[in-house]
Amino acid sequence: MTAPTLSERVLAGDPRAIARAISLIEDEAAAGAELIRRIFNRTGRAYLIGVTGPPGAGKSTLVDRMTAELRKTSRTVGVVAVDPTSSYTGGAILGDRVRMQAHAGDDGVFIRSMATRGHLGGLARATGEAAMVLDAAGKDIVIIETVGVGQDEVDIVRTADVSIVTIVPGTGDEVQALKAGIMEIADIFVVNKADREGADRTAMSIEAMLTLHTFADGDWRPPIMKTEATSGRGVPDLLDMIEKFRQHTAATQGSRRRARAEWRLRELLGHRFLQHVEKNVLKAGEFETVLDRIAARETDPYSAVDAIFNRAVAGERADGIHDERVVATNTPKK
Ligand SMILES: Nc1nc2c(ncn2[C@@H]2O[C@H](COP(=O)(O)OP(=O)(O)OP(=O)(O)O)[C@@H](O)[C@H]2O)c(=O)[nH]1
Ligand SMILES: [Mg+2]
Secondary structure, X not given: OOOOOHHHHHHOOOHHXXXXXXXXXXXXXXXXXXXXXXXXXHOOOOEEEEEEEOOOOOHHHHHHHHHHHHHXXXXXXXXXXXXXXXXXXXXXXXXXXXXXXXXXXXXXXXXEEEXXXXXXXXXXXXXXXXXHHHXXXXXXXXXXXXXXXXXXXXXXXXXXXXXXEEEOOOOOHHHHHHHOOOHHHOOEEEEOOOOOOOHHHHHHHHHHHHOOOOOOOOOOOOOEEEOEOOOOEOHHHHHHHHHHHHHHOOOOHHHHHHHHHHHHHHHHHHHHHHHHHHHHHOOOXXXXXXXXXXXXXXXXXXXXXXXXXXXXXXXXXXXXXXXXXXXXXXXXXX
């Protein structure tokens, strides 16, 4: 008998294989792409929960509580946490260890942090694929935790089956600050640290913001939940609300997943095309030369892209024979 392959072990739910698979994805290894190919038809079963919010809002604490609560009903849970600190301090790994201890010896839980930096092909891609691995490994629920600061993070959470935006009580500025971008993606708002002064006021300012929106009959109106992640208060209610959302959107879940697939396909295609151009079409140093020419106003970005694009679709290689023609098209018309 031959030893099971990595993808077979992932599909069997082997934690070491899951860890290895996610590392391959993080490293942008060709083996990572191959793995996704092999497991893809076994994905799509897990329910994806995105959790975002400002740094220190208590997202990780909340996700841990949610995980513990979900385990009470025997549902298996995978967590992918995008950790902004890890690339500098290795904090993600330490954080992982601490968090894993809470679920130590529980095969039904897998927690993994990913660094925010160093993903050539995009953080969202890597995170999405890590979630796919956990999905294929049989986790019922996959939670993705991100710090809601950049477009990458928003993209990650937007494409989950349900998006949760966490906010902490404060001066009210935080709601203002989150307004742009993140607020629109919330299916459920969570005011965490509800033990703190001002939780009701924060909830009210979110409510005030929601009243500016018109919701049609049958539309989901994002509810505002209060939690205290450290004690776990409010977490069962939050999970009930997620379940309610899941039922409410059962009919439209497919279109959301289709949007996720579309976004992914476009990203991969763009990434692959750029890779091809850089590796096979442009000669060594040519990219820099084009940049210099743009800087010197000898050409413009559109003409430069036209020239490169035409060469790429003509199947020209860096060692090809059509160089004269390209130089000609790359020269601006006077
Ligand atoms: N008082 C209070 N503190 C909390 C609550 N939830 C979390 N905290 C504390 O807030 C701090 C940050 O919690 P984390 O769970 O690490 O927050 P996070 O949002 O994951 O942080 P980043 O991932 O670094 O953005 C920790 O010291 C928690 O103990 C809460 O409900 N009440
Ligand atoms: Mg965290």
